[in-house]
């Protein structure tokens with residue numbers, strides 16, 4: 001079996017993280033290097049490497065990640081002021097951890113377009 005990804009180890013509590021949400025499909029924890037006052041990563045337990053590697057069988061998981069982002073935005077108090085969800089894919093997208101994750105960023109005005 002392939003080695004566990006960093007985020008699988010966090011899902012399995014082998015590496016500590018500041019958890020904000022856990023369910024059967026995903027976990028969410030605070031980014032170790034936050035780029036905004038709220039910066040949370042929402043990670044499927046299934047180690048889908050990146051969005052470009054997802055398949056039709058992952059549709060429910062992908063939907064669940066976005067619904068969870070909205071739920072966490074509400075619980076973090078940033079739903080009304082606004083927030084961003086981002087998924088980095090591949091070298092040009094800025095992906096550094098090859099395990100799909102949704103960034104939830106908020107708590108300050110965010111620039112557009114990103115760098």
Ligand code: 5GP
Pocket residue numbers: 006017018029030031032033034041087088094095096097098
């Ligand atoms: P990517 O660049 O792949 O879209 O995002 C990876 C994110 O994971 C980065 O924002 C980085 O700060 C975060 N990260 C990397 N290693 C760890 C870790 O061990 N713990 C936590 N909580 N976040 C991490």
